[in-house]
Amino acid sequence: GAGVSQTPSNKVTEKGKYVELRCDPISGHTALYWYRQSLGQGPEFLIYFQGTGAADDSGLPNDRFFAVRPEGSVSTLKIQRTERGDSAVYLCASRGVNTEAFFGQGTRLTVV
Amino acid sequence: AQSVAQPEDQVNVAEGNPLTVKCTYSVSGNPYLFWYVQYPNRGLQFLLKYITGDNLVKGSYGFEAEFNKSQTSFHLKKPSALVSDSALYFCAVRPLTDSWGKFQFGAGTQVVVTP
Secondary structure, X not given: OOOOEEEOOEEEEOOOOOEEEEEEOOOOOOEEEEEXXXXXXXXXXXXXXXXXXXXXXXXOOXXXXXXXXXXXXXXXXXXXXXXXXXXXXXXXEEEOOOOOOEEOOOEEEEEO | OXXXXXXXXXXXXXXXXXXXXXXXXXXXXXXXXXXXXXOOOOOEXXXXXXXXXXXXXXXXXXXXXXXXXXXXXXXXXXXXXXXXXXXXXXXXXXEOOOOOOOOEEOOOEEEEEEO
């Protein structure tokens, strides 16, 4: 597709479970960003990849959160031992050279 | 630390009337400033940005924004609102030292345009 694709669109999980959220960036975009948007708030930065490496992970809230981008394209955000406070919409964005950041529709995570 | 404030949770305007969505920021140094719009069940869409130069920036869908350094504001404006402009609008700031896509977003302002 032409845009940033995030799967699943919705995920319901039980407290304490492990989840993976996937982001397919726009083809050729080397920069990839993860954000978290809680209800009634603006998106909050989590992590930024340039190519395969995490260039800035200062927004990850704790060590339960981890993200990878092994081949410099698809990225996976991994959350261990989920808590109810992790419930949010997780947004992914990608950017190419001299382009703006394009956002996906997000994955709505609900921890019950 | 940088911050972005959108003082209005919601703005109501009649179709055809001017629309203003307010944004103020606090950041050290000169920032890059952005406006994004979020329609229901769709991703954030870029509207416009201020980098340098002319304080009045024109963007997509007839929107514009004015950068005011002394007031540290970057208000979004549209001369004549459409019902289709109803959406959630986010102001964002990025300090020059951060990577391009690392934004500090405001909490958002819901715009409701009535026919």
